[in-house]
Amino acid sequence: xxxxxxxxxxxxxxxxxxxxxxxxxxxxxxxxxxxxxxxxxxxxxxxxxxxxxxxxxxxxxxxxxxxxxxxxxxxxxxxxxxxxxxxxxxxxxxxxxxxxxxxxxxxxxxxxxxxxxxxxxxxxxxxxxxxxxxxxxxxxxxxxxxxxxxxxxxxxxxxxxxxxxxxxxxxxxxxxxxxxxxxxxxxxxxxxxxxxxxxxxxxxxxxxxxxxxxxxxxxxxxxxxxxxxxxxxxxxxxxxxxxxxxxxxxxxxxxxxxxxxxxxxxxxxxxxxxxxxxxxxxxxxxxxxxxxxxxxxxxxxxxxxxxxxxxxxxxxxxxxxxxxxxxxxxxxxxxxxxxxxxxxxxxxxxxxxxxxxxxxxxxxxxxxxxxxxxxxxxxxxxxxxxxxxxxxxxxxxxxxxxxxxxxxxxxxxxxxxxxxxxxxxxxxxxxxxxxxxxxxxxxxxxxxxxxxxxxxxxxxxxxxx
Amino acid sequence: xxxxxxxxxxxxxxxxxxxxxxxxxxxxxxxxxxxxxxxxxxxxxxxxxxxxxxxxxxxxxxxxxxxxxxxxxxxxxxxxxxxxxxxxxxxxxxxxxxxxxxxxxxxxxxxxxxxxxxxxxxxxxxxxxxxxxxxxxxxxxxxxxxxxxxxxxxxxxxxxxxxxxxxxxxxxxxxxxxxxxxxxxxxxxxxxxxxxxxxxxxxxxxxxxxxxxxxxxxxxxxxxxxxx
Numbered sequence: 001x002x003x004x005x006x007x008x009x010x011x012x013x014x015x016x017x018x019x020x021x022x023x024x025x026x027x028x029x030x031x032x033x034x035x036x037x038x039x040x041x042x043x044x045x046x047x048x049x050x051x052x053x054x055x056x057x058x059x060x061x062x063x064x065x066x067x068x069x070x071x072x073x074x075x076x077x078x079x080x081x082x083x084x085x086x087x088x089x090x091x092x093x094x095x096x097x098x099x100x101x102x103x104x105x106x107x108x109x110x111x112x113x114x115x116x117x118x119x120x121x122x123x124x125x126x127x128x129x130x131x132x133x134x135x136x137x138x139x140x141x142x143x144x145x146x147x148x149x150x151x152x153x154x155x156x157x158x159x160x161x162x163x164x165x166x167x168x169x170x171x172x173x174x175x176x177x178x179x180x181x182x183x184x185x186x187x188x189x190x191x192x193x194x195x196x197x198x199x200x201x202x203x204x205x206x207x208x209x210x211x212x213x214x215x216x217x218x219x220x221x222x223x224x225x226x227x228x229x230x231x232x233x234x235x236x237x238x239x240x241x242x243x244x245x246x247x248x249x250x251x252x253x254x255x256x257x258x259x260x261x262x263x264x265x266x267x268x269x270x271x272x273x274x275x276x277x278x279x280x281x282x283x284x285x286x287x288x289x290x291x292x293x294x295x296x297x298x299x300x301x302x303x304x305x306x307x308x309x310x311x312x313x314x315x316x317x318x319x320x321x322x323x324x325x326x327x328x329x330x331x332x333x334x335x336x337x338x339x340x341x342x343x344x345x346x347x348x349x350x351x352x353x354x355x356x357x358x359x360x361x362x363x364x365x366x367x368x369x370x371x372x373x374x375x376x377x378x379x380x381x382x383x384x385x386x387x388x389x390x391x392x393x394x395x396x397x398x399x400x401x402x403x404x405x406x407x408x409x410x411x412x413x414x415x416x417x418x419x420x421x422x423x424x425x426x427x428x429x430x431x432x433x434x435x436x437x438x439x440x441x442x443x444x445x446x447x448x449x450x451x452x453x454x455x456x457x458x459x460x461x462x463x464x465x
Numbered sequence: 466x467x468x469x470x471x472x473x474x475x476x477x478x479x480x481x482x483x484x485x486x487x488x489x490x491x492x493x494x495x496x497x498x499x500x501x502x503x504x505x506x507x508x509x510x511x512x513x514x515x516x517x518x519x520x521x522x523x524x525x526x527x528x529x530x531x532x533x534x535x536x537x538x539x540x541x542x543x544x545x546x547x548x549x550x551x552x553x554x555x556x557x558x559x560x561x562x563x564x565x566x567x568x569x570x571x572x573x574x575x576x577x578x579x580x581x582x583x584x585x586x587x588x589x590x591x592x593x594x595x596x597x598x599x600x601x602x603x604x605x606x607x608x609x610x611x612x613x614x615x616x617x618x619x620x621x622x623x624x625x626x627x628x629x630x631x632x633x634x635x636x637x638x639x640x641x642x643x644x645x646x647x648x649x650x651x652x653x654x655x656x657x658x659x660x661x662x663x664x665x666x667x668x669x670x671x672x673x674x675x676x677x678x679x680x681x682x683x684x685x686x687x688x689x690x691x692x693x
Contacts, residue, residue, distance in 0.1 A: 252545055256547075259566070260568065261480070262567075263569070264484070264569075265479075267569060268483055271487075271633070275680055275683075276680050276681055276682075284635055284682065284684060288637050291635075310548065311548075313549075333652065333654050333657070335652065358645060362645075362646055
């Protein structure tokens, strides 16, 4: 089953949306770490300047720093700052060791910040035991107070930020997807509308009105090329149908005229010959061959008219049940060696071309006779199905070719039945049946069953589609 | 009765003329539409047999012109155009009958009779020929003093042979018209049916054998009695 275009577009848009969100996060993470590090650096510098201006001892400096820097971006990790000023004034666990380590790293100082930096502050950046640290101090007072912070804690800050972002996303994403879906359906509707309009117009185009050029109008400028392509196609098709129709009509005239002369003269001659004479018998045989020739010509002309789409049905209500009952009754007297049975549901009436349908049913029957076993059988079933009826004609077959179901309706195709009996015919019967079925909006199929029988099945609707 | 045949194909005209003359009609023949129209307007004919594809003036146009002028001359169209729209067009513009090619002269004669009687064959209640009468409504046949009710097939067969008494119809032709089948069933169903008719119509009568005559190897025909 083909998937829906809307569903297809929806899935694609969802994938793209998720891709954008993911890419956004990856890029943000990549660029934000550096940015955050610089900003933290700067704020550390700002805190240092502020507090150093007002206090002159370590404890007050710490209090000042913690108190004044509340509310800025580094607030959440304020507890992790390491303050180094006087060795006696260490406030945090492990800071003593850290401060002595930091004080050894004179090469770390002189770090340039990407964001605007305070010219009075000196910035440091370096790694101890795999942990990156950053520090600030006064340029004018290298021995004065220093503030240090590890990247790990900036990482913690990042995690907190992303948690906050993700929490937002949980509420925002469904809204985004809903809006996207609505937008998508609207865009699809807008995009498909001209195609639907074209489709409606094209659906009205049949073999019978192909020669009318005004039907195909582009709904928008952008579709003019598409409609032009269809228009060209219609013109080519129309020309081809016209040629085929002309051929069928010309062939009909050119073939029927000599056949009329042949038949007329043969019948005349036969009437003139002595009754029962050998010459008359031979003339009758010739006349029968002329009849055969007429029959073949009629078949070929019918097929060529079907190709040209120029068959016009003569519709009437045909009692299909009665037609088949009659056929079975006649068949019993025609073919005494075959067991002919039927399961005919009575009262099935079909609005169709009686002559053509009669021909189709006879062709199917003759096929069942010709490709049967010497003492075989034929079983016909006619039954009502929803909205129509189904006719099946089944017969055993000596040796069905493997490609029978596919090729049976090909013109001039004949299943090899030479092992059983001589089969008369051209191999046109089934292709004619198929054309007649198509003309009546019906389907005709042929299948070889596992029980070595051939099953011809006609499914026809009562109502014309 | 005088018939005008307008047909450009000389060979068709030849056997049609011969057949019609044998049936007792007087026939004039022209090969193009314009001369045909001129002859019709002279009003010397009782019926026109008209081909469609004619030089100078197309058969349909000729007929249209004729009817527009109020001429009600009976016209039977003979045409290789057998499609429904062509046939409908023919009747629409005023043809009395439309016979597609190839045709049997016997059928043409039967249709001429029907047109001249202003009745289509199906509406005729009785058909009779040489002491044989068929009652279409009751499917009853009367041959001299013997009468019998026939089955549908027997009746159709006899009616078919009655179209042209004396003409020999082959088994194939009978099968096609009576049983409506286009294939050879390889059985003697026609012979069986003919035998049944013969038996029914000669049960009590020895002096008049059956109306159907078998011509060995050729087919069957309706007997034309000299006395008739």
